[in-house]
Amino acid sequence: MNPYDEPSAPGAGPGLSPVSAGADGEDRAVEAALRPRDLDEFIGQERVREQLSLVLQAARHRAATPDHVLLSGPPGLGKTTLAMIIAAELNAPIRITSGPAIQHAGDLAAILSSLTEGEVLFLDEIHRMSRPAEEMLYMAMEDFRVDVIVGKGPGATAIPLELPPFTLVGATTRAGLLPPPLRDRFGFTGHMEFYAPAELERVIHRSARLLDVQIDADAAAEIAGRSRGTPRIANRLLRRVRDYAQVRHDGLVNQEIAAAALAVYEVDARGLDRLDRAVLHALLKLFGGGPVGLSTLAVAVGEESETVEEVAEPFLVREGLLARTPRGRIATAAAWAHLGITPPQAPPHAALPTQQELFRTGSEGGSEE
Numbered sequence: 001m002n003p004y005d006e007p008s009a010p011g012a013g014p015g016l017s018p019v020s021a022g023a024d025g026e027d028r029a030v031e032a033a034l035r036p037r038d039l040d041e042f043i044g045q046e047r048v049r050e051q052l053s054l055v056l057q058a059a060r061h062r063a064a065t066p067d068h069v070l071l072s073g074p075p076g077l078g079k080t081t082l083a084m085i086i087a088a089e090l091n092a093p094i095r096i097t098s099g100p101a102i103q104h105a106g107d108l109a110a111i112l113s114s115l116t117e118g119e120v121l122f123l124d125e126i127h128r129m130s131r132p133a134e135e136m137l138y139m140a141m142e143d144f145r146v147d148v149i150v151g152k153g154p155g156a157t158a159i160p161l162e163l164p165p166f167t168l169v170g171a172t173t174r175a176g177l178l179p180p181p182l183r184d185r186f187g188f189t190g191h192m193e194f195y196a197p198a199e200l201e202r203v204i205h206r207s208a209r210l211l212d213v214q215i216d217a218d219a220a221a222e223i224a225g226r227s228r229g230t231p232r233i234a235n236r237l238l239r240r241v242r243d244y245a246q247v248r249h250d251g252l253v254n255q256e257i258a259a260a261a262l263a264v265y266e267v268d269a270r271g272l273d274r275l276d277r278a279v280l281h282a283l284l285k286l287f288g289g290g291p292v293g294l295s296t297l298a299v300a301v302g303e304e305s306e307t308v309e310e311v312a313e314p315f316l317v318r319e320g321l322l323a324r325t326p327r328g329r330i331a332t333a334a335a336w337a338h339l340g341i342t343p344p345q346a347p348p349h350a351a352l353p354t355q356q357e358l359f360r361t362g363s364e365g366g367s368e369e
């Protein structure tokens with residue numbers, strides 16, 4: 001399973017954890033209203049923005065359809081938003097679909113054959129498309145042509161079908177999973193990075209304006225610091241803070257109110273949720289900071305190993321609070337400090353992996369036992 005496709009974290013009620021990067025129904029409904037409409041309005045991702053702007057301007061200059069674009073990066077960073085901006089900047093219509101929705105080559109042929117000249121086709125989760133559809137896409141991307149197979153068995157014939165020039169915008173959380181022939185057919189690949197806190201503050205101020213929420217600079221910084229570098233999470237936390245401010249106060253959001261609201265939703269000052277903290281707490285309190293095997297750790301927090309590995313760990317590792325080593329999971333000095341727990345006898349860095357171990361971790365990362 002994709003570590004970014006976070007299932008709902010336990011304790012978060014029927015929906016997602018407030019700091020999950022995935023989107024639920026409520027997110028989808030509000031996101032449309034909060035999406036920046038052009039490149040100037042799009043906050044952060046300076047490099048991708050500049051590169052993309054050149055690709056689009058050059059295409060406009062030549063009055064041609066731009067090269068196909070691949071956007072890669074974790075969920076909630078703005079890939080869908082950028083795809084819509086590309087279409088808007090080109091003044092072209094956009095068709096939106098996703099890899100899992102295209103299971104047969106015929107599904108893709110139907111979409112491709114109905115595209116109009118210059119249209120943008122946004123294919124989300126492109127790494128999850130079926131192999132036959134993927135192969136059809138190669139030809140469509142390169143030659144603007146597909147072979148539609150009519151009939152079955154020995155009597156089957158391939159009927160070539162010309163397509164109008166179009167621009168494919170593919171999005172993936174896992175660029176590494178794309179077969180090289182597909183990856184190579186994109187003229188431009190934009191790698192989306194997590195956002196800096198100052199950029200998230202701008203996202204929050206912008207969304208607050210659109211949602212008619214009055215928020216001061218300290219409150220925006222408070223929410224930004226808990227948003228895990230992800231605009232989708234920033235927007236969601238802003239909405240939870242707005243609820244709290246409206247129900248318990250007069251609707252104005254200051255830093256104290258933002259912090260109190262997010263405490264209710266169990267999102268701490270660094271953006272860790274209940275499960276993240278439970279994992280760290282067990283690692284520190286029960287296992288002295290590790291090393292401990294994944295399944296033992298999962299039992300200790302009453303969760304499936306998969307949930308711990310795919311929902312909690314990616315962020316804990318990214319934050320430098322937990323490390324995966326061949327001997328098992330270990331807490332870093334930052335983890336002890338974050339939970340305010342004093343390490344038992346040996347200093348926590350005694351449990352840190354050697355350089356050699358760190359280089360060996362990779363995907364095997366302590367799935368031992």
Ligand SMILES: Nc1ncnc2c1ncn2[C@@H]1O[C@H](COP(=O)(O)OP(=O)(O)OP(=O)(O)O)[C@@H](O)[C@H]1O
Pocket residue numbers: 021022023030031032034035036041042043044045074075076077078079080081082124171203231232235
């Ligand atoms: N740079 C940005 N500036 C302002 N808002 C942003 C930015 N990037 C993303 N957002 C907001 O974050 C939300 C999520 O963005 P989007 O749906 O584009 O992410 P995504 O990368 O496509 O996620 P997924 O892969 O899960 O579909 C949207 O509401 C969007 O308005």
